[in-house]
Amino acid sequence: MGREDRVEFLQPTSWADALAVKAERPEALPIAGGTDVMVELNFDVRRPAALLDLTRVPELAEWSRDEGWVRLGAGVSYTRLIDELAGPLPGLAVAARTVGSPQIRNRGTVGGNLGAASPAGDCHPPLLATGAVIEVASVRGRRTIPADGFYTGVKRNALEPDELIAAVLIPAAAGPQQFSKIGTRNAMVIAVASFAVALDPGRKTVGTGIGSAAPTPRRAVAAEAFLAGALDEAGLWESRGDLPEGVVTEFGALAAAAASPVDDVRGTAAYRRHGLAVMARRTLTWAWHSYQGEADRGEVG
Numbered sequence: 299m300g301r302e303d304r305v306e307f308l309q310p311t312s313w314a315d316a317l318a319v320k321a322e323r324p325e326a327l328p329i330a331g332g333t334d335v336m337v338e339l340n341f342d343v344r345r346p347a348a349l350l351d352l353t354r355v356p357e358l359a360e361w362s363r364d365e366g367w368v369r370l371g372a373g374v375s376y377t378r379l380i381d382e383l384a385g386p387l388p389g390l391a392v393a394a395r396t397v398g399s400p401q402i403r404n405r406g407t408v409g410g411n412l413g414a415a416s417p418a419g420d421c422h423p424p425l426l427a428t429g430a431v432i433e434v435a436s437v438r439g440r441r442t443i444p445a446d447g448f449y450t451g452v453k454r455n456a457l458e459p460d461e462l463i464a465a466v467l468i469p470a471a472a473g474p475q476q477f478s479k480i481g482t483r484n485a486m487v488i489a490v491a492s493f494a495v496a497l498d499p500g501r502k503t504v505g506t507g508i509g510s511a512a513p514t515p516r517r518a519v520a521a522e523a524f525l526a527g528a529l530d531e532a533g534l535w536e537s538r539g540d541l542p543e544g545v546v547t548e549f550g551a552l553a554a555a556a557a558s559p560v561d562d563v564r565g566t567a568a569y570r571r572h573g574l575a576v577m578a579r580r581t582l583t584w585a586w587h588s589y590q591g592e593a594d595r596g597e598v599g
């Protein structure tokens with residue numbers, strides 16, 4: 299191996315040091331669980347001059363709760379998210395359960411999913427649907443970016459070269475949340491398309507997120523506005539009555555219309571649009587049933 303082939307391995311042990319290293323060596327590629335990075339290195343897709351290992355930075359592996367928000371450190375694994383945070387973050391937990399295999403969920407992180415910013419990443423739809431905010435930092439300071447503005451292109455995000463993802467701030471669920479993904483098999487599968495929905499009956503709002511059906515993950519804004527309006531007009535937030543079939547169908551149609559899918563090896567654009575309409579109808583129906591079920595079980599506040 300020639301000198302030019304060597305990869306330097308930088309291993310800070312505190313957040314301050316990690317930011318200092320990134321400022322000094324902006325070309326260093328961060329590595330957390332390595333479940334994306336190592337695949338790229340193995341296939342020679344990337345040949346970074348340096349890797350910036352974040353696994354020894356204790357601050358990244360922490361989460362906390364404060365005034366209705368969960369602050370999820372970028373280095374918290376999917377397994378811990380599922381075990382420790384499924385209560386306040388049900389939509390993200392459903393998505394996390396569909397990621398890879400137990401081995402991938404033990405290593406992989408939400409921060410890594412955001413760093414990779416693949417349109418097919420499973421965290422993105424629930425982060426969009428819940429109005430999550432990404433906390434990023436550099437030696438210059440800290441800033442927050444709404445998930446809605448974080449994805450800037452295919453596998454591109456809003457990070458500056460000297461910035462790292464510190465955490466994701468996610469509102470604790472105020473109502474039912476759901477996620478669905480279609481792929482070519484049931485497990486260990488990259489989404490052909492995915493959809494998340496989050497209902498907030500207190501605020502009478504609806505959130506959505508679409509994955510793998512546009513250059514970036516995105517919300518279905520018209521579907522959100524339509525459903526919130528239809529539920530309000532019919533007094534359904536209060537009555538928890540059955541959803542009219544026409545409302546469910548229109549929600550599905552608007553969700554599908556919000557996508558800009560392409561034909562590729564995993565599926566056709568037409569299949570993705572069809573799948574999105576089906577997933578939007580299903581996730582809404584599941585979420586609504588659980589909202590109705592809360593009333594039946596006397597869990598209404």
Ligand SMILES: Cc1cc2nc3c(=O)[nH]c(=O)nc-3n(C[C@H](O)[C@H](O)[C@H](O)COP(=O)(O)OP(=O)(O)OC[C@H]3O[C@@H](n4cnc5c(N)ncnc54)[C@H](O)[C@@H]3O)c2cc1C
Pocket residue numbers: 327328329330331332333334335336337352372373396397398399402405406407408409410411412413414418419420421461462463464486487488489
């Ligand atoms: C077999 C297999 C199955 C998979 N299945 C799925 C799946 O079902 N769904 C899915 O969404 N993904 C899947 N993936 C992809 C991968 O597991 C996820 O994207 C995971 O979330 C990546 O997390 P990580 O910690 O391993 O990231 P890493 O590989 O360490 O990093 C990923 C990217 O994020 C950057 N990064 C990491 N941490 C930070 C940080 N704090 N600040 C700035 N940049 C950072 C890295 O530089 C890199 O660009 C799979 C991968 C494999 C190998």
